[in-house]
Amino acid sequence: MTQLQRRKIPDAAIARLPIYLQILNNLAATNVLRFSSDELAALAGVNAAKVRKDLSYLGSYGTRGVGYEVTYLIHQIKRELGLMREWNVVVVGAGNLGCALAKFDGFLSRGFPVVGIVDNDPKKIGRTTSSLTVGDVGDLKNIVRDEKVNIGVITTSSAAAQSAADALIDAGITSILNFAPVVLATPSSVSVRNVDLGVELQILSYYEQMRIESGSKVQSAPQLNSVGAR
Amino acid sequence: MTQLQRRKIPDAAIARLPIYLQILNNLAATNVLRFSSDELAALAGVNAAKVRKDLSYLGSYGTRGVGYEVTYLIHQIKRELGLMREWNVVVVGAGNLGCALAKFDGFLSRGFPVVGIVDNDPKKIGRTTSSLTVGDVGDLKNIVRDEKVNIGVITTSSAAAQSAADALIDAGITSILNFAPVVLATPSSVSVRNVDLGVELQILSYYEQMRIESGSKVQSAPQLNSVGAR
DNA sequence: AGGGCTTAGTGCATTAATTCACAAAGTCCA
DNA sequence: TGGACTTTGTGAATTAATGCACTAAGCCCT
Numbered sequence: 001m002t003q004l005q006r007r008k009i010p011d012a013a014i015a016r017l018p019i020y021l022q023i024l025n026n027l028a029a030t031n032v033l034r035f036s037s038d039e040l041a042a043l044a045g046v047n048a049a050k051v052r053k054d055l056s057y058l059g060s061y062g063t064r065g066v067g068y069e070v071t072y073l074i075h076q077i078k079r080e081l082g083l084m085r086e087w088n089v090v091v092v093g094a095g096n097l098g099c100a101l102a103k104f105d106g107f108l109s110r111g112f113p114v115v116g117i118v119d120n121d122p123k124k125i126g127r128t129t130s131s132l133t134v135g136d137v138g139d140l141k142n143i144v145r146d147e148k149v150n151i152g153v154i155t156t157s158s159a160a161a162q163s164a165a166d167a168l169i170d171a172g173i174t175s176i177l178n179f180a181p182v183v184l185a186t187p188s189s190v191s192v193r194n195v196d197l198g199v200e201l202q203i204l205s206y207y208e209q210m211r212i213e214s215g216s217k218v219q220s221a222p223q224l225n226s227v228g229a230r
Numbered sequence: 231m232t233q234l235q236r237r238k239i240p241d242a243a244i245a246r247l248p249i250y251l252q253i254l255n256n257l258a259a260t261n262v263l264r265f266s267s268d269e270l271a272a273l274a275g276v277n278a279a280k281v282r283k284d285l286s287y288l289g290s291y292g293t294r295g296v297g298y299e300v301t302y303l304i305h306q307i308k309r310e311l312g313l314m315r316e317w318n319v320v321v322v323g324a325g326n327l328g329c330a331l332a333k334f335d336g337f338l339s340r341g342f343p344v345v346g347i348v349d350n351d352p353k354k355i356g357r358t359t360s361s362l363t364v365g366d367v368g369d370l371k372n373i374v375r376d377e378k379v380n381i382g383v384i385t386t387s388s389a390a391a392q393s394a395a396d397a398l399i400d401a402g403i404t405s406i407l408n409f410a411p412v413v414l415a416t417p418s419s420v421s422v423r424n425v426d427l428g429v430e431l432q433i434l435s436y437y438e439q440m441r442i443e444s445g446s447k448v449q450s451a452p453q454l455n456s457v458g459a460r
Numbered sequence: 461a462g463g464g465c466t467t468a469g470t471g472c473a474t475t476a477a478t479t480c481a482c483a484a485a486g487t488c489c490a
Numbered sequence: 491t492g493g494a495c496t497t498t499g500t501g502a503a504t505t506a507a508t509g510c511a512c513t514a515a516g517c518c519c520t
Contacts, residue, residue: 011452012507014436018429022411036467045413049470049509056469064468064515081432082439089431100330101427106411110428112435151434174441175434175451177427181252181336183275191437191450193430197331197407198340199248200423201319202311204381204405205342206244207421209312211404221405221421222241242477266497279479279500286499294498295486 009057009080016054019044021077028070036067045223086111090149090173092164093156094119094127094134097179101155103130115147120160137167144171151175158182165192239287239310246284249274251307257300266297275453316341320379320403322394323386324349324357324364327409331385333360345377350390367397374401381405388412395422 023043027035037055041048055062058076062068078084089112091098101107102117118135119125127134135143143149152168154161154176161180168176169190176192178184181199186192207221253273257265267285271278285292288306292298308314319342321328331337332347348365349355357364365373373379382398384391384406391410398406399420406422408414411429416422437451 010507015429015433017436018426018432019413021432022426022429023413026412037469038467043413045415047509048467049511050507052468053470053508060469062468063517065466065517066515067467080436082435083432087431087435087438096330096333100326103326104427106428107431110431112428112431150438151431175438177430177434182256183249183253183273185275188450189441191434192453193434193451194453195425195427195430196248196252197334197425198336198342199245199252200407200425201317201337201340201342201381202248202251202313203245204407204421204423205312205317206247206310208317208380208405211419220418221423223422223424240477268497277479278497279481280477282498283478283500290499292498293486294484295488295496297497 013054013057014081016044016046016050017077017081020051020054021074021081021083024070024074024077028074032070034067034069035073037062039067083111086113087150088113088115088148089151089153090114090116090118090140090143090147090168091153091155092118092137092140092168093154093160093180094121094124094129095155095157098153098155099129101153102132112151114153115149116143118143137164140167141171144168144173149173151177154178154180154184156180243284243287244311246274246276246280247307247311250281250284251304251311251313254300254304254307258304262300264297264299265303267292269297313341316343317380318343318345318378319381319383320344320346320348320370320373320377320398321383321385322348322367322370322398323384323390323410324351324354324359325385325387328383328385329359331383332362342381344383345379346373348373349386367394370397371401374398374403379403381407384408384410384414386410 020040023040037048037051041051044051055068055073058080061073061076089107091102091114094117098117102114107114114132116135117129117132118137118140120137124134125136152173154164156164158180161178161182162184165176165184165186169186174190176184176186176190178192178194181196184192203221250270253270267278267281271281274281285298285303288310291303291306319337321332321344324347328347332344337344344362346365347359347362348367348370350367354364355366382403384394386394388410391408391412392414395406395414395416399416404420406414406416406420408422408424411426414422433451
């Protein structure tokens with residue numbers, strides 16, 4: 001039961017590491033060599049103690065009185081997050097959003113090349129978007145095998161999302177990023193993260209309304225998303 | 231200091247209400263009249279006690295031994311989230327993602343009509359996407375005033391995101407949905423929510439790597455996002 | 461060499477969120 | 491009418507996350 005599974009890093013800390021990484025990459029690009037927990041905290045908009053605690057989960061890579069080395073920490077965070085390699089992505093659903101994501105260079109630049117895009121609509125299959133041709137969702141299994149896909153992105157309508165998830169899981173995918181506004185039923189061995197743009201706006205509207213009702217004396221929304229299903 | 235600001239609902243609960251709402255809308259569409267906390271919990275993938283506690287923040291709207299009424303609860307959640315009205319949205323950044331979002335009917339259908347899209351690139355200004363013409367980011371102030379914009383969506387490059395945020399804030403916007411992978415510096419009176427697709431994938435990759443390393447005996451990612459900045 | 465300064469690392473108190481578990485309140489049917 | 495059954499609402503316990511505040515370490519300057 002209690003396997004060692006490396007170190008147990010709290011989920012909340014894991015979710016912050018990518019943000020630190022992004023900031024450190026910026027620092028590296030401007031030739032900054034070192035940083036302190038205070039500096040990173042200011043840039044990330046969090047508490048300095050939290051930064052130190054988060055980084056301490058990676059190991060003791062700082063130097064007291066000095067700080068942390070930018071490039072070394074980048075390396076350690078990438079190692080921890082599994083970013084020493086690329087993870088191939090397939091997009092299911094070739095609508096507006098799916099095509100935009102397939103072209104989106106933010107994926108490739110962060111080590112997540114989109115190697116395929118599929119749809120179930122014969123009118124869309126065969127179209128070319130950037131360097132990819134829309135495939136048939138029925139070929140998902142082959143695509144996953146041949147292109148060594150690790151992550152599936154669902155950008156179908158909500159009606160089609162569950163069968164898209166089923167197809168991905170059937171093809172052996174265990175990590176899914178879901179943009180459809182539905183709660184997917186998946187085995188617990190599969191990781192799902194939901195990005196529901198409507199939900200985000202609705203959360204904003206709650207805090208916006210609070211501000212309006214109480215004469216703007218109200219605190220603002222937490223920047224965290226918490227699509228708290230499952 | 232201690233103003234009554236309505237009821238104080240925990241942030242974590244607020245973030246779940248939109249998901250319940252989405253599920254209840256589906257139930258209503260299939261003519262379901264009532265539901266129990268157990269049923270909603272199963273559909274949302276959460277614990278039943280959590281559902282009851284979350285709903286209890288809205289008031290005591292259930293009936294013991296029976297459950298909750300679908301349409302009545304929909305009404306209450308919408309009231310609480312500020313969804314009894316529409317909130318107008320402007321998109322800053324008319325790239326792939328910005329244009330896809332401007333067309334995205336998931337915004338309008340949930341009460342967030344996109345009433346404008348702007349860019350700073352003269353080559354993009356004047357183009358028409360769906361029913362909108364790309365405006366000049368310099369006109370943001372006028373657009374916000376004339377179109378009664380409540381929420382700004384940033385889909386610029388990361389380099390341009392901060393100045394986009396500054397322009398939105400200068401125009402009087404207090405709610406921002408940010409897709410650029412940077413931490414925005416904003417006054418605390420402004421609500422910012424970040425959707426960073428790269429971050430989501432990196433979180434997935436962490437759990438995917440865990441599974442691979444420890445022979446797939448590892449729990450999966452939390453479905454919540456926690457872009458824990460600020 | 462040593463004292464002052466800076467900053468990481470962390471134990472501990474606090475706060476927030478979750479979950480349990482049970483009493484209260486209602487339905488339904490004989 | 492009454493008793494079995496269902497399901498809410500919520501105190502209380504538990505777990506997770508946060509943030510304080512102090513110790514330990516290393517740098518720098520005289």
